[in-house]
Amino acid sequence: MNAAPADQIRLLDVQALDLRLSQLAHKRRSLPEHAEIEALNADLAQLRDLLVAARTEESDTAREQTKAEQDVDQVRQRAARDQQRLDSGAVTSPKDLENLQHEITSLAKRQSDLEDVVLEVMERRESAQERAGELTGRVESVEGKVADATSRRDAAQREIDDEAATVTKEREVTAAAVPADLLALYEKLRVQQGGVGAARLYQRRCEGCRQELAITELNEVRAAAPDTVVRCENCRRILVRTPESGL
Structure with a gap:
């Protein structure tokens, strides 16, 4: 030739x-922001999973607390009815009186136990709420970092793409003369x-x-x-x- x-x-x-x-x-593919964003997104995915778990626990304990409080109310209302019967004098049989008093005592114990359950559930719910709040803050912080890194990456890519477009045009002109x-x-x-x-x-x-x-x-x-x-x-x-x- x-x-x-x-x-x-x-x-x-x-x-x-x-x-x-x-x-x-190569520079476009190797921008440090790519690895930074990938690492941040991995952290973000993990934090979001933890946040979902915390919110699920918060929701579950809220339902559990409602149920426990309803159980306390039912026992309290039954104990109040029994006490009213006892105070009214409507029950005259010694055996019935003894049974009624025994039931009132049992209901008081039951109510105390259920109130302890309510307190325990409330503590778990508050812990879940605090955990969810903490994780929400961490998620928002990492989301901000992802947004910042993405902005920096996009700006760097635009700069590279602008130069590549200029070089491509110059290459077309030069190659046309060969x-x-x-x-x-x-x-x-x-x-x-x-x-x-x-x-x-x-x-x-x-x-x-x-x-x-x-x-x-x-x-x-x-x-x-x-x-x-x-x-x-x-x-x-x-x-x-x-x-x-x-x-």
Whole structure:
């Protein structure tokens, strides 16, 4: 393949722009905010699970407290009725009186036990409420951190995208001036060679594979016409000659 030396050198400009685009893409993928947001979201998910559990416990204990208080009221009302019967004198049989007094005593014990249950449930409910309140604050704090990190990430991405758009336009203009067959070969090699399809020959060294040319290969490059597109024997990339090639 033949191409004017100026077109071959222009290919190095295309390569430099492609490398810059690759660097920008890597920078975009590697923004520290990505890892920060991922870690924060993991913490947030865990905190939200704990908050759901705390709110569920709060709701459960609220129902449990209501039920326990209703049980206390029922026992209290029954004890009040029995006491009213006892005080009214309507019960005259000694045995019935004894049974009634025994029931009143039992109901008092039952009421005391149920009131203890109410207090225990209230304590658990208050603990769940405090836990839910604490977790709500922590969730809101981490949500704020996620929002801040997301804002910083988005700003960084916009800056990178703006530069990438500028480089892409410059690349389009530069590539349009390169002969189609030379550009096609470059694109093919760039895919095969990890993003570098053309490299400068500098001081007898290929800047693509960083290998110094053997004397026989160097002689072949020296003997090649200026418009001959030469390739590196080591990496097979297009080897572009410049005044600094050391030929």
